[in-house]
Each structure stands twice: as C-alpha cells, then as structure tokens.
Amino acid sequence: MKSMNKIFAFFAAVLLSLGFAACCLKIPFLSSAIGAVGNINLLTYGMLLILFCLLFVVFYGAADWKKAGGRVSSARSLAVVLCLMLGTLVFFVRMFQMEGNVYGGVSDRYVWHKLPLWLVVLCLSVILVLFFLCIRQNTLRMPEGAYYLLYGMLTVLIGYTYYTPSIFVRGYSDRLHAHAYYNSIYNVMQGSPYSEMTTSIYGHYGILYKLPMKILGGDFIDFILLNAILGAVCFLAMFLALHFLVKNGLLRVLGAVAMTFPILSMRGGYYWQLWPHRILFMSLLLCLGAFCVRFRRCSRITCLVGYLLSLLGVLWNTESGMFCAVSWAGFWILRELCRSPWRPVRILRSFVLHFLGILFCFFGAYGIVNLYNLLAGGTVNSVREFLFPLLTTSYMDDLLRVDLPEFPSAYIPVLILFLLAVAWGLSHMGCFRGNRGETEAQYLVPCFAFSAGVLALGQMSYFINRAAYHNLDICHLPAMLLICVTAQWGMETVKKFRWQERRSWAPEKLYQGALTAVSLGVLVTVTLGNLIQYGYNTDLKTAFHNKDEIHQFAAHIAANIPENTYGFGIGVAEIYSMLRWDTGCYTLDFSDISVRPQVADYVINDIRTKEIPDFLVGEKTMEKLENFASDQNQWIEENYELSQEFEFQGAVFQYYVRKS
Numbered sequence: 244m245k246s247m248n249k250i251f252a253f254f255a256a257v258l259l260s261l262g263f264a265a266c267c268l269k270i271p272f273l274s275s276a277i278g279a280v281g282n283i284n285l286l287t288y289g290m291l292l293i294l295f296c297l298l299f300v301v302f303y304g305a306a307d308w309k310k311a312g313g314r315v316s317s318a319r320s321l322a323v324v325l326c327l328m329l330g331t332l333v334f335f336v337r338m339f340q341m342e343g344n345v346y347g348g349v350s351d352r353y354v355w356h357k358l359p360l361w362l363v364v365l366c367l368s369v370i371l372v373l374f375f376l377c378i379r380q381n382t383l384r385m386p387e388g389a390y391y392l393l394y395g396m397l398t399v400l401i402g403y404t405y406y407t408p409s410i411f412v413r414g415y416s417d418r419l420h421a422h423a424y425y426n427s428i429y430n431v432m433q434g435s436p437y438s439e440m441t442t443s444i445y446g447h448y449g450i451l452y453k454l455p456m457k458i459l460g461g462d463f464i465d466f467i468l469l470n471a472i473l474g475a476v477c478f479l480a481m482f483l484a485l486h487f488l489v490k491n492g493l494l495r496v497l498g499a500v501a502m503t504f505p506i507l508s509m510r511g512g513y514y515w516q517l518w519p520h521r522i523l524f525m526s527l528l529l530c531l532g533a534f535c536v537r538f539r540r541c542s543r544i545t546c547l548v549g550y551l552l553s554l555l556g557v558l559w560n561t562e563s564g565m566f567c568a569v570s571w572a573g574f575w576i577l578r579e580l581c582r583s584p585w586r587p588v589r590i591l592r593s594f595v596l597h598f599l600g601i602l603f604c605f606f607g608a609y610g611i612v613n614l615y616n617l618l619a620g621g622t623v624n625s626v627r628e629f630l631f632p633l634l635t636t637s638y639m640d641d642l643l644r645v646d647l648p649e650f651p652s653a654y655i656p657v658l659i660l661f662l663l664a665v666a667w668g669l670s671h672m673g674c675f676r677g678n679r680g681e682t683e684a685q686y687l688v689p690c691f692a693f694s695a696g697v698l699a700l701g702q703m704s705y706f707i708n709r710a711a712y713h714n715l716d717i718c719h720l721p722a723m724l725l726i727c728v729t730a731q732w733g734m735e736t737v738k739k740f741r742w743q744e745r746r747s748w749a750p751e752k753l754y755q756g757a758l759t760a761v762s763l764g765v766l767v768t769v770t771l772g773n774l775i776q777y778g779y780n781t782d783l784k785t786a787f788h789n790k791d792e793i794h795q796f797a798a799h800i801a802a803n804i805p806e807n808t809y810g811f812g813i814g815v816a817e818i819y820s821m822l823r824w825d826t827g828c829y830t831l832d833f834s835d836i837s838v839r840p841q842v843a844d845y846v847i848n849d850i851r852t853k854e855i856p857d858f859l860v861g862e863k864t865m866e867k868l869e870n871f872a873s874d875q876n877q878w879i880e881e882n883y884e885l886s887q888e889f890e891f892q893g894a895v896f897q898y899y900v901r902k903s
Contacts, residue, residue, distance in 0.1 A: 246751030249670045252302035257662060260295040264288070268647070284644055288707045292662075292700060299666050307675045320750035324757045331656075331761055336364065338651040345652060346645050348712035353509075354779050355772065367768060374767050375760070379738050383492040390495055394482035397503055402475035405519070407512035407787035408467045411814070411892040418862065418894060419834045420515035422813045425466060426832035428452045429816035432461055435829035436621025437612060440845050442631050444835045445520060446560035447612050462820040464790055474519035478502065480530035481720050487530075487537035488688065489727045491734055497766040498727035504769050505716040508776035512787050517705075517717045521563045524556030525702060526720060528567045529695055532574060536691045539683070546575060550600045557608035561630060566701030568604040572597035574694035581686040583673030632838050647710045654706060654715055657722050661696045661703065664725050668693020692728060695721050723769075726762045733759030796891045797821035803887060804859060804898050811846055812861025814894055827853075836867050843872035847879060856901050857886070862894040 267273050267287040277283045340360065342350045350356055355363050407413070410421050423444055431449030435441050443449065452469070459465035485498050506518060513519075531549055535541050549571040556564030579593040613623045627634055647654070671686040673679065699721035706714040736756030740748065748756075797818050810819060811828040819826050828849065830842050847868070850858065860868075868876045883899040890896075 248306035253666045255302050256295050256298035260291050264291040284708050320753050324753050334651050341650045345712045398475045398479045401478045402471045405471035405474040408464050408790040409787050423832040423834035424515045426816050430829040436616040436619035441829050448559045463817045477519045477522050477526040480526040484530045484533035487533035491731050494727045501766050501769040502723045504773040508773045532691050536687050554604040554607040557604050568601045570694045570698035573697045577690045580672045583679045643709045645710045661699045664692040664696030730759045730762035808859050809855045810859040812864030814861040840871035843868050844875050847875040860897050
C-alpha cells in the first residue's frame with residue numbers, strides 16, 4: 244500500500260503541475276502577466292517544479308496518514324499499466340516522427356530517419372522482443388575487470404572523438420562558438436583581468452585553464468587537446484557513478500554505451516555551449532555522490548569536497564556550478580530529513596549549514612575572480628558583472644529564448660524522469676509514518692536520486708529557455724544514469740512475470756516492472772542507434788582531426804604581416820595563439836558583441852589612442868563593427884584601407900593598413 248501511495252501521488256502531482264505549466268504558457272492573460280515579470284519560460288518552469296514538490300508531499304502525506312482500505316486490485320492495476328505502456332509507446336512513435344521539427348534539429352541526417360517509419364518500428368520491435376526473451380532466460384555476468392575495460396575503451400573513444408583541431412572546417416556556426424569559448428582563455432593567458440569589456444559569456448573558466456595550458460604550451464591545438472581530456476574525464480566519472488550505483492551487469496553495459504550517444508553518434512566533436520563545458524562539474528559531483536552512497540562515506544570530508552567541487556564549478560560556469568551546490572546541499576539536507584524520528588534542532592542546523600555551503604560556493608568563486616583581477620592589475624568586479632550575462636534581459640530573453648515545442652518531444656519524458664527521481668527521494672522523508680525505522684542503507688540511494696534529479700532539472704533550464712535540438716543533451720548523462728538506477732528495482736519482475744500468474748502479482752511490482760521494461764527499451768534503442776550512427780559518422784569525424792592545415796595557415800599569416808600585429812575578431816586569437824603572438828586587443832568575444840555592443844566603440848577608441856598602423860580582423864568582424872559602432876566605424880573607413888585578405892576553409896581574415 245505504501246508503494247501504491249507513492250505511485251498515485253506521483254501521477255497526480257505530475258498531471259496537475261504539467262497542466263498548470265501548460266495553462267501559464269497558453270492562456271493569453273496568464274502568459275502576458277508572467278512575461279511582464281520576467282522570462283516566461285524560466286518562471287513557468289520554476290513554478291512547475293515548486294508546485295510538483297508541494298503537491299507530491301501533500302498527496303503522499305495525506306495517503307500516508309489515512310488508514311489503509313481494501314487492497315488495490317491487481318487486475319485493475321495491470322489494465323492501468325498496460326494503458327500507460329501503450330500510451331508511452333504511441334508518444335514515443337509520435338515523438339520520433341516530429342523530431343525533425345525541433346528548432347535547430349539535424350535529425351534528418353540520421354540513418355533511421357532515412358527509412359520508412361513502418362520499417363523502423365518493425366525492426367526495433369523485433370529487436371526488443373528478442374532482447375526481452377533473452378534476458379528472461381539469461382543473466383549477463385562478467386568479471387569486475389571487464390566492466391572497467393569497457394569503461395576505458397569508451398573513455399578513449401570519447402577523447403578521440405572530442406579531439407577535433409580542424410575547427411574551421413566545421414562551418415561558421417561552430418567557428419563562432421569556438422571563438423566565444425576560446426577568446427576568454429586567450430585573454431587570461433595574456434594576463435588580462437576581467438572587466439566590463441573583457442568579460443566572458445560562458446564564465447570564468449579561463450582562470451582554471453591557465454596553468455594546464457601553460458604546461459601544454461598554450462596554443463589553440465593544446466586547448467583542443469586539454470578539452471578532449473576534460474571531456475573524457477566527464478564520461479569516465481559518469482561510468483564510475485553508474486558502476487557504483489548499479490549492480491546489474493546488463494544495465495551497466497547498456498547504460499555506459501547509451502551515455503556516449505550524443506558524442507559518438509549525434510555530433511562530431513565539441514558542442515561548445517555544453518560539451519564538455521556545462522557537464523564537467525556535474526559529472527564529477529555525481530561521481531562523488533555515487534561514491535558516498537556505494538561505500539557509505541557520508542562524512543564531513545566528503546561533504547566539504549563536494550562543496551569545493553561546486554565552488555570550482557561556479558568559477559567555471561556560474562549557473563551550472565550553482566546547480567551543483569544546490570543539489571549537493573539537497574543531498575545532505577534530505578539525508579537528515581529521512582532520519583526518524585525528526586529532530587528539529589538537527590534539521591534546522593542542517594538547513595543553515597548547507598545554505599552557508601551554497602553561499603560559500605558562490606562568494607568563494609566571486610572572491611577568486613576578483614583576487615585574480617587584482618593580481619592582474621585590474622579592479623574588483625561587481626556581483627552583477629560576475630553574473631554576466633545571466634541578468635541581461637536582452638540576452639537571456641530576447642536573444643536566447645526559444646519557445647518549447649508544442650508537439651510530443653523528448654523533453655517531456657526526460658522531465659518526468661527527473662521529477663520521478665525527486666519524488667523518490669522526498670517519499671523517504673522521516674515525517675511519513677511508513678518510513679519510520681528505515682535505515683540509512685534504505686534511503687541513501689533515494690537521496691542520491693533526489694540530488695541527481697535536482698541537478699539535472701537545474702541543468703535542464705538551459706534547454707527550457709532555449710529549446711534547441713542539441714541543448715537537451717545537457718541532461719543526457721544524468722538521464723541515462725537515473726534510468727539505470729530506477730530500472731534495476733524491477734528487473735526481477737521483468738524476468739519472472741508470466742501472464743498466467745498476473746493476478747498473483749502485487750500492483751506495485753507491476754508498476755516497477757513496467758518502468759523497468761520502458762527503461763530497458765529506451766536503453767536498447769539508444770545503444771542500437773549509437774552503434775549504427777557511429778559507423779555512419781566515421782568518415783565525417785576523420786576530417787576534423789587534421790591539424791596540419793591550421794599550422795600551415797598560421798605560417799602563411801606570419802609570412803605576410805608583421806609579428807604581433809594588432810588583431811581582433813572571430814578566429815584571430817585562435818590563429819595568433821599558434822604563432823605565440825599577442826593580439827594587443829583583449830575584449831569580450833566578437834561572437835557575442837550584440838550583448839555588449841559598446842565593445843565595438845572600445846576597440847576603435849583603442850586603435851585611435853594607440854595610433855595603430857595596421858591591424859588584422861577576423862571573420863565577418865568589419866560587418867560587426869559597422870553594425871555596432873556605425874559612427875566610430877566611419878573613422879576606420881576614412882583612415883584605413885584593406886591591404887590583403889586571407890581565406891581559410893570559408894573564413895576570410897582581412898589585413899588593414901593606415902592610408903598614406
């Protein structure tokens with residue numbers, strides 16, 4: 244009865260909270276009122292999460308304190324389970340059909356979208372039937388070392404796939420984002436402090452990059468190598484988290500391969516906004532949490548290590564680091580709430596201490612940035628500047644925001660999965676009568692699931708604000724991990740269930756088995772797609788590993804313009820780093836100049852003040868100067884003329900000299 248209460252409370256809370264969110268987005272007067280306050284996507288999302296938690300606790304609490312009535316009918320539960328599974332199947336098929344309509348989607352190039360729908364459904368159905376028949380008869384058992392061998396092989400594959408120094412061949416969009424990411428690192432490498440004109444759009448990660456970049460050599464190719472290593476570390480951490488939490492060998496293998504899907508098969512290299520930038524500290528923290536659960540090492544030391552990781556995460560990327568800090572605090576607070584009986588003093592102390600832990604992460608990172616600034620000869624940044632561009636409405640709302648799809652899309656089941664993880668953790672709180680007497684061994688995994696769900700829901704806000712196709716990848720790793728963690732509880736039901744014995748099965752076991760069956764279906768589908776698409780993309784990825792061409796182009800630049808020529812714009816810092824040259828111009832990246840257009844005036848004033856005789860500009864940079872510094876740009880046109888152009892894989896660099 245206790246488990247059924249959880250299930251009913253969860254479904255009721257999900258339906259009501261999703262219905263509330265739909266009303267907020269689609270009813271004109273509600274959407275107008277919310278939009279007048281701020282970002283409608285994020286505000287609605289935040290209200291949905293809070294409402295879900297409140298509803299679940301209220302519904303489950305009411306059912307927990309109500310005296311149990313008659314036993315829930317197994318036949319009725321089976322009928323509901325079958326309807327849910329059929330509805331899920333229909334939703335997934337429709338989601339597959341509509342995948343190409345998601346903003347920024349490239350799914351039409353995937354093999355499975357080149358085949359008729361009926362053929363894809365038929366093949367996948369046969370494979371899934373054979374798979375379930377096999378696992379009912381056999382159990383995958385391997386030596387412990389075999390799993391680590393698999394993790395090692397996948398880690399090497401990830402690192403190799405990430406290592407794509409031929410960034411210019413990938414097109415303007417990728418060059419644009421690569422410059423946005425690397426420009427900040429180049430500025431820090433040159434000793435430039437953070438300021439209003441030299442800040443970074445993605446965080447203050449350049450401070451953490453500086454030492455390893457110095458060790459490796461410091462050019463753009465070294466940066467690509469370092470990023471590849473970091474990307475591989477992310478996945479290794481997630482493989483270990485999976486291994487710590489999941490004992491079933493089949494789930495370990497399927498989960499590990501499924502985790503690699505976005506990198507090995509959906510893209511050929513980096514997704515600068517997300518991979519590995521926004522998943523690095525998330526992966527490390529989830530691995531630490533899994534270690535604490537697996538080995539029962541919930542001590543002050545591991546708690547402090549988690550907050551230190553979160554502090555570095557805030558320094559690296561403000562919002563993803565704060566999500567780490569909040570989720571880590573959530574793990575420890577919920578652990579205290581799961582103890583029974585409740586002790587108000589201990590609970591209050593836990594809330595206060597972990598709230599201070601969150602503040603420590605934020606202000607610790609803020610202090611490190613300003614310490615670096617002072618050491619680099621700069622000034623102390625304000626908190627608002629530290630948070631740039633999160634508080635910039637023109638960026639977060641006007642420029643970035645993309646409305647959520649209004650058709651069946653992957654974000655809906657992913658959101659429900661994370662809400663399930665949160666509900667699982669909340670349902671083990673000691674205030675509920677059914678949980679009295681639970682040991683730490685019983686509630687520690689749910690506490691981890693809660694923490695992982697909170698972290699993933701926080702990360703998912705990136706997609707909620709900008710519902711572009713690949714942005715949902717930001718929570719792919721915790722999604723696969725939680726699918727495996729929740730699926731293992733119903734493995735025995737999947738193996739032993741017989742239709743003839745359906746009336747003898749407890750209703751909660753039927754729901755567990757259904758969840759596991761759906762989870763296994765998702766894992767098999769993603770794994771199969773990974774294996775197929777990886778082979779299909781092999782030739783595409785090979786071209787990205789060539790680093791000779793960028794060396795040759797840098798040498799060509801060096802042979803035609805003076806050393807350390809003043810330079811700015813998309814691609815210039817990347818090329819100059821190959822030559823160990825100094826651009827002499829340290830600003831916000833030109834990819835995001837629309838967020839802070841005064842940077843264009845700043846550059847032109849710098850040229851005038853320093854009486855620069857010549858300068859090199861990057862791809863489409865003069866167009867940006869004309870758009871954002873139209874008055875000042877007239878002075879450039881009057882005093883400088885184009886001397887040479889250098890073309891490299893579609894990117895055109897321009898060399899200007901002062902008129903005689």
